[in-house]
Structures are given as structure tokens and as C-alpha cells.
Amino acid sequence: MxxxxxxxxxxxxxxxxxxxxxxxxxxxxxxxxxxxxxxxxxxxxxxxxxxxxxxxxxxxAGRRRAPDLPIDWSRVGDAHRVVLRTLLTEVPYGRTITYGELAALSGVFEGTTEPGLAARTVGQMMAANPVPLLVPCHRVVAADGIGGFGGGRVGIEVKRWLLTLEGVLEPTLDWNGPDWVEAAARG
DNA sequence: CGCGCCAACATTG
DNA sequence: CAATGTTGGCGCG
The missing domain is CATH 3.30.160 (Double Stranded RNA Binding Domain)
Known part of the structure; x- marks a missing residue:
């Protein structure tokens, strides 16, 4: 390929x-x-x-709710794919879901009794998400906070940026969003 | 209430 | 085989 x-x-x-x-x-x-x-x-x-x-x-730029690009799932394992697709189809723009909720929603961990374990596995799947942004792994947050994000220290900043773009978080003073924010600020 | 610490053992590369 | 983007419960000040 x-x-x-x-x-x-x-x-x-x-x-x-x-x-x-x-x-x-x-x-x-x-x-x-x-x-x-x-x-x-x-x-x-x-x-x-x-x-x-x-x-x-x-x-x-905020002019499109999703990238809507075709995804090649051939390199993604079964469970991993199910969870990513569940996230893709069930969690719309501007909404968030916790690791535990996504685990339950995907149905992959039905035999698992420990809620923390499934959630942790989902976190691992998000970290191993081959197509971040296309599959909105940034909309998956911790039960008590924003949760983590791959890509080192800047990773969490990227997550916050995307959540701010989608209106989940309040813009911060250092928010350097796309052009449309100044149009929004005007109106 | 906020903070730190601990165990539980699935999935991935 | 080791590491992980969690969780909920506990004790303390």
C-alpha cells in the first residue's frame, strides 16, 4: 500500500x-x-x-463541523476501530464524552467490571489514535477534568485549542484562534 | 472541599 | 513485556 x-x-x-x-x-x-x-x-x-x-x-477555521475525509481503517485493530468509530458517530461537534462513557457506549468492554480499567484502555486507544482530528479524540475528556492528550506538553494545549474552537471551553487570553473570532467578537 | 496515593489488569506496539 | 490521555475511594488539613 x-x-x-x-x-x-x-x-x-x-x-x-x-x-x-x-x-x-x-x-x-x-x-x-x-x-x-x-x-x-x-x-x-x-x-x-x-x-x-x-x-x-x-x-x-470553524466553517466546517468535521473534516469529512475518507479514513483507511486497514491498519487499525478490531476493538480499537469500534471505539474510534463509536466516537466518530456518537459524539457530535461541540459535545464531549468521558473515557468511561465512551467505553460503555462502544460496547467493547461489556465483560469488564472495573470502570476504571475500561476507561484507561480507551485512553490508551485515544493515545494510539492513528488519525487525530479526523476522529475527534479531543472530545474525550476525564470524568473530573479535561484529561490528557498525546504529543507531549503541547498536546494538551492542542486539545484545549480544539475544544475552544468547538465552543466547549471559554477562550483564554492567549487564544490565537482563526480569523472568524474577530468577526464573532464584532457581532 | 482540594490534594495526593493506591490498586485494577485491557489493549497496543 | 512494559507503558498508558482513568477511575473511585481513602485519609488529611
Whole structure:
């Protein structure tokens, strides 16, 4: 399966994203600021580049509720896929769900009695989410707080940024959101 | 009430 | 095999 990479500029605190695409769709996306050292081939298909950069840009500008890009699930395991798809279909824009609730909703952990264990496993699945942003893993929060996020220290900032974009969190003073916020502030 | 500590043992790479 | 994006309960000040 040929995989090629597309780099998309974003207003996220982590900087640009790297998106890996195959003929079937997006297989992997990354918030990594310095994806420069990858030996993977760069995507040269103009149609894919336009689709990926366009939709992600529109979503991050608040003009689109979801990126709506095709996802290639072939590299994702069964349980993992079920949980990610449950999140994708059951948790809409602007809503959040806790790790434990998502675990229960997905039905993957029905035999598990310990609530904390299922929740923890979901957290692991989110951390291992191959397609962050496309699958809104940032909408999954802890029962008593915002929860964690991959990608090191900037990761949690990215999560807060996305939740602020979706109106879940109040904008902070250092909020450097997309252009539309000044239009919203005017009106 | 807020904070720190502890155990439980699934899924992933 | 080790590490994890949790959870709920407990004790303390």
C-alpha cells in the first residue's frame, strides 16, 4: 500500500500537521511540529492535496463541523476501530464524552467490571489514535477534568485549542484562534 | 472541599 | 513485556 505524506499548515499551538494518505483514504495524521526528518514520500496528487488541506483548513477555521475525509481503517485493530468509530458517530461537534462513557457506549468492554480499567484502555486507544482530528479524540475528556492528550506538553494545549474552537471551553487570553473570532467578537 | 496515593489488569506496539 | 490521555475511594488539613 503506497503511503504518501501531505503537510498542512494550521493555527494549532503545535504548528503544521502531517497527514499520510493511501488510495483508500487517510491512514495517519500527526501534530508533530517537526515532521521534517521523514524519509516517507511526499504526496504529489493535486486532488488529494486540495481535499486534505482544504477540508482541514475549513474545519480549523470553524466553517466546517468535521473534516469529512475518507479514513483507511486497514491498519487499525478490531476493538480499537469500534471505539474510534463509536466516537466518530456518537459524539457530535461541540459535545464531549468521558473515557468511561465512551467505553460503555462502544460496547467493547461489556465483560469488564472495573470502570476504571475500561476507561484507561480507551485512553490508551485515544493515545494510539492513528488519525487525530479526523476522529475527534479531543472530545474525550476525564470524568473530573479535561484529561490528557498525546504529543507531549503541547498536546494538551492542542486539545484545549480544539475544544475552544468547538465552543466547549471559554477562550483564554492567549487564544490565537482563526480569523472568524474577530468577526464573532464584532457581532 | 482540594490534594495526593493506591490498586485494577485491557489493549497496543 | 512494559507503558498508558482513568477511575473511585481513602485519609488529611
Amino acid at each position: 503506497s503511503t504518501t505524506w501531505i503537510t498542512v499548515g494550521t493555527p494549532l499551538p503545535s504548528g503544521p500537521m502531517r497527514i499520510a494518505v493511501t488510495p483508500a483514504g487517510v491512514v495517519m495524521s500527526d501534530y508533530l511540529p517537526d515532521g521534517s526528518a521523514t524519509s516517507a514520500p511526499v504526496c504529489t496528487d493535486p486532488a488529494k492535496i486540495d481535499a486534505v488541506t482544504g477540508r482541514i483548513t475549513e474545519y480549523l
